[in-house]
Amino acid sequence: MKFIYQIWDWIADTAGVFYQFLQRQMTKSWWKIITVLLIVYTLIAGFLLGVPDKYILNETIRNLYFHVPMWMAMLSVFVMSVFYSVRYLNTGLEKDDLAAVECVNTGLLFYSLGLLTGMMWAKYTWGAYWSGDPKQNSAAIAFLLYCAYVVLRNSIDEEQKRAKISAIYNIFAFPIMIVLIFVIPRMTDSLHPGSGGNPAFGKYDLDGRMKMVFYPAMLAWSFFSVWIATIRYRIRLIEYKNNAL
Numbered sequence: 511m512k513f514i515y516q517i518w519d520w521i522a523d524t525a526g527v528f529y530q531f532l533q534r535q536m537t538k539s540w541w542k543i544i545t546v547l548l549i550v551y552t553l554i555a556g557f558l559l560g561v562p563d564k565y566i567l568n569e570t571i572r573n574l575y576f577h578v579p580m581w582m583a584m585l586s587v588f589v590m591s592v593f594y595s596v597r598y599l600n601t602g603l604e605k606d607d608l609a610a611v612e613c614v615n616t617g618l619l620f621y622s623l624g625l626l627t628g629m630m631w632a633k634y635t636w637g638a639y640w641s642g643d644p645k646q647n648s649a650a651i652a653f654l655l656y657c658a659y660v661v662l663r664n665s666i667d668e669e670q671k672r673a674k675i676s677a678i679y680n681i682f683a684f685p686i687m688i689v690l691i692f693v694i695p696r697m698t699d700s701l702h703p704g705s706g707g708n709p710a711f712g713k714y715d716l717d718g719r720m721k722m723v724f725y726p727a728m729l730a731w732s733f734f735s736v737w738i739a740t741i742r743y744r745i746r747l748i749e750y751k752n753n754a755l
Contacts, residue, residue, distance in 0.1 A: 612746055
């Protein structure tokens with residue numbers, strides 16, 4: 511039992527150090543400059559550099575530079591939202607609750623973009639925007655799960671009660687979302703790459719040219735989602751302070 515407490519203390523200390531580092535870096539410009547440069551690069555290279563000539567996919571394979579990074583951006587801010595939800599339950603500070611909810615709001619934005627780019631790709635490769643594929647259905651259910659988070663917050667007037675219930679809901683919603691998107695589709699037949707025995711892109715056609723664009727795109731859009739979340743958080747914090755006066 512003592513060993514478990516020691517591990518928990520280590521995790522808490524590590525999270526605290528990470529939190530302090532994150533707070534210091536949010537106000538600096540170096541990562542924002544890198545984000546802009548990477549996005550510009552991936553937009554230009556994504557449309558101009560050559561891609562493998564694959565049956566059915568053809569030029570639509572370029573959507574890999576946008577569709578998958580949208581999910582990575584969504585996951586980045588959702589992970590941060592869970593971190594701030596756990597932190598709120600420990601500290602009770604309103605700013606942690608505001609950070610969590612703005613990370614979720616930003617995540618829903620990129621979630622929507624991930625669904626839209628996926629539907630466009632499905633139209634050209636599967637013949638329909640929505641074909642009832644297990645991956646699509648699971649993603650839709652997980653999206654509604656987070657929409658329910660927003661509805662839940664708006665249905666509770668008392669601030670502390672709303673923040674506490676929302677934090678608990680968010681902590682449990684994240685692993686459910688992971689199971690719905692990344693686990694269940696792999697257990698059933700699916701047209702989606704990486705699901706149901708269907709190989710992922712990296713295993714058969716993500717050549718060196720695509721890697722030069724794909725990996726920077728993953729990093730760029732993840733940073734961009736964090737950037738948007740920090741802006742939304744600052745605006746929300748200013749509004750909260752003004753209302754408290």
